[in-house]
Amino acid sequence: MINKKKVSLNDLKPDSEKEHNHNDGHNHNNQSNNFKEYFPAIISFTMLIIGIALDYFKVLFFKDWQRIIWYGVAYLPVGFPVVKAGWKNIKKGDVFTEFFLMSIATIGAFVIGEFPEGVAVMLFYAVGELFQAAAVNKAKGNIKALLDVRPKEALVYRNNDYVSVNPEEVEIGEKVKVRVGEKIPLDGILLSEKGSFNTAALTGESKPDTISKGEKVFAGSINMDGVIEIETTKEFKDSSISRILHMVQNATARKSKTELFIRKFARIYTPIVVYLAIAITFLPYFFVDDYVFRDWLYRALIFLVISCPCALVISIPLGYFGGLGAASKNGILFKGASFLDAMTKINTLIMDKTGTVTKGVFKIKEIKAINWEEKEFMKYLMAMEEQSTHPIAKAILEYKADGKDFQASEVSEIAGKGLKGNVNGKPVLVGNKALMTTNNIEVFKEIETIVESIVLVSIDNAFAGYVVIADELKEDAKETITNLHKVGIKKIMMLSGDKDSITQKVAAELNIEKAKGGLLPEDKLNEVEKLKQNSENKIAFIGDGINDAPVLAASDVGIAMGGLGSDVAIETADVIIQTDQPSKVIKAIQIGRSTRKIVWQNIGLAFGVKVIVLILGAGGLATMWEAVFADVGVALLAILNAVRLQKMKWSVN
Numbered sequence: 001m002i003n004k005k006k007v008s009l010n011d012l013k014p015d016s017e018k019e020h021n022h023n024d025g026h027n028h029n030n031q032s033n034n035f036k037e038y039f040p041a042i043i044s045f046t047m048l049i050i051g052i053a054l055d056y057f058k059v060l061f062f063k064d065w066q067r068i069i070w071y072g073v074a075y076l077p078v079g080f081p082v083v084k085a086g087w088k089n090i091k092k093g094d095v096f097t098e099f100f101l102m103s104i105a106t107i108g109a110f111v112i113g114e115f116p117e118g119v120a121v122m123l124f125y126a127v128g129e130l131f132q133a134a135a136v137n138k139a140k141g142n143i144k145a146l147l148d149v150r151p152k153e154a155l156v157y158r159n160n161d162y163v164s165v166n167p168e169e170v171e172i173g174e175k176v177k178v179r180v181g182e183k184i185p186l187d188g189i190l191l192s193e194k195g196s197f198n199t200a201a202l203t204g205e206s207k208p209d210t211i212s213k214g215e216k217v218f219a220g221s222i223n224m225d226g227v228i229e230i231e232t233t234k235e236f237k238d239s240s241i242s243r244i245l246h247m248v249q250n251a252t253a254r255k256s257k258t259e260l261f262i263r264k265f266a267r268i269y270t271p272i273v274v275y276l277a278i279a280i281t282f283l284p285y286f287f288v289d290d291y292v293f294r295d296w297l298y299r300a301l302i303f304l305v306i307s308c309p310c311a312l313v314i315s316i317p318l319g320y321f322g323g324l325g326a327a328s329k330n331g332i333l334f335k336g337a338s339f340l341d342a343m344t345k346i347n348t349l350i351m352d353k354t355g356t357v358t359k360g361v362f363k364i365k366e367i368k369a370i371n372w373e374e375k376e377f378m379k380y381l382m383a384m385e386e387q388s389t390h391p392i393a394k395a396i397l398e399y400k401a402d403g404k405d406f407q408a409s410e411v412s413e414i415a416g417k418g419l420k421g422n423v424n425g426k427p428v429l430v431g432n433k434a435l436m437t438t439n440n441i442e443v444f445k446e447i448e449t450i451v452e453s454i455v456l457v458s459i460d461n462a463f464a465g466y467v468v469i470a471d472e473l474k475e476d477a478k479e480t481i482t483n484l485h486k487v488g489i490k491k492i493m494m495l496s497g498d499k500d501s502i503t504q505k506v507a508a509e510l511n512i513e514k515a516k517g518g519l520l521p522e523d524k525l526n527e528v529e530k531l532k533q534n535s536e537n538k539i540a541f542i543g544d545g546i547n548d549a550p551v552l553a554a555s556d557v558g559i560a561m562g563g564l565g566s567d568v569a570i571e572t573a574d575v576i577i578q579t580d581q582p583s584k585v586i587k588a589i590q591i592g593r594s595t596r597k598i599v600w601q602n603i604g605l606a607f608g609v610k611v612i613v614l615i616l617g618a619g620g621l622a623t624m625w626e627a628v629f630a631d632v633g634v635a636l637l638a639i640l641n642a643v644r645l646q647k648m649k650w651s652v653n
Helices: 035-056 065-090 098-111 115-147 238-247 256-287 293-307 310-329 338-343 372-386 389-395 433-438 445-449 477-486 498-511 521-534 546-554 567-572 584-618 626-649
Strands: 019-021 027-029 156-158 163-166 175-176 186-192 194-198 209-212 228-232 331-332 348-350 360-368 409-412 419-424 426-431 453-459 462-473 491-495 512-515 540-543 556-560 575-577
Touching: 019 584, 035 065, 035 115, 065 098, 065 115, 065 238, 098 115, 098 256, 098 293, 115 626, 156 491, 175 310, 256 293, 256 453, 293 584, 293 626, 310 338, 310 584, 310 626, 331 338, 331 491, 331 584, 338 584, 348 521, 360 372, 360 389, 372 409, 372 419, 372 453, 372 462, 389 453, 389 462, 426 433, 433 453, 462 498, 477 491, 477 584, 491 498, 491 521, 498 512, 521 540, 521 546, 540 546, 546 556, 546 567, 575 584, 584 626
Parallel strands: 348 491, 348 540, 491 512, 540 556, 556 575
Antiparallel strands: 019 027, 156 163, 156 175, 175 228, 186 228, 194 209, 331 575, 360 462, 409 419, 419 426, 426 453, 453 462
């Protein structure tokens, strides 16, 4: 069997023509929408129908050599590529391919004078290949549509000017300018003072991400605010988005156990049926009184056509490819078919907290102003926080206050404590308890009981109040836990590096029975290893960052939320949720189950029909037309069944 050729999704274009090979020896052009691909089949079909009509009406001139030449010409457009491929494989020492079976069977039909059958078998085989190509293209189209966020150009500073070049030509360390509304062409470091980026196409996070000078920016992000400059840190091929593209490209190379079994089976099965066909031709000579070589050869040829493992070796990989495409359409990237299977066996789910079930974005939860009106109190605080780029500052600045804004002056940052400055002529302190203690500001004891992040404020040398900042649950977090139980995931556990008090609170909100906080990465790993000691536990872990990498690797299925910000997460995870929604995990499980169901339906269909028609063929009760149905017809049915995955909708009842 010939090896699979990797098809780069980086090169996918609407009009491109790429070769696509299957392990069983199938070979077809994968851009079947091009009329040129259909043309040979149209020619053969037209000539076949005309030939059958001429035979039926017994037209006088249509006999002997005229008839042979007519059907020979009808055969060539669809038959020659197959015979040629079969001969090439034979020269390589790979004899028992589908090309070989189809060539022997159809040429044999010509030898015994069954010209229409010979053309029909090869024609339907070609049509089956075109159907498969269309199905593969549809799946690839779903993947391509999801990931087509690649920038088309980069403005690079060269020879004292900015020139437009292909991102693939940009080297590490070069300076790139990005205008408002343009995509970041390569991963890099921000050279400008600050920038705001839309990363929705990469992470699913709709809110712009504001970063400061020296921080990382990722290829595919859209610049939202002013002209910026970046210094590239990676070549285009190594950028985060390109690596994801590469990962999807290789997904079909990681076979499921079912695929591997079928491939091995086909390698044993094919030579067996060839030898059986030889036996059907010659052995009856010794046992049958009225032996007619032509009749038994015809039966053997029928047997060969029926026995082609086309439906199996095409439809099963296609079923898995359909599952990968359907998942991609839903914002879920599987690194291989094997993980589609693995998702069907998961019964234990462990999850991180921050960035997984929470947004990882701070929001104001409570405002407590002492001896001040809330809005005026917040104006003092916001005037100070305008000078900061801290995530907590961003959360505070989202507060809306009527009236004229206050202006801060002489603002300085006290490392590890907070901010110090003046607002409206009054000294203002904003930060933690250590800042207040250092400046002899007495705070209320009630703050000791608050588990979330807290910002203390002093105005005019007196404690003025505090603001509680907390992470928000993702909109679908609670629904996700409920639905996980519905789809059969009974054991759910939360492990977090955040404070245990916060972890327990979030777990209680989500109805997660078991949770542990204050864990280091190695602590999370130990918890997973404990669960793995019970072989019945099939574990999936959901995380979002570099600190989750060891656990992602140790789990039966590692699922990264978003994952773009962490190269390690992309490398280590088996499944990546592009949209950053935990509810997609349920959909991933459902897609895995649907894929497995369709694959086994195809196996049952292919084996069932073939066994029946093989018996009929060996007994002389099946013609070449039944053989065509048993081979190509069943393959087409299996392909259509696999394509259903692209149309399916999944929901939890």
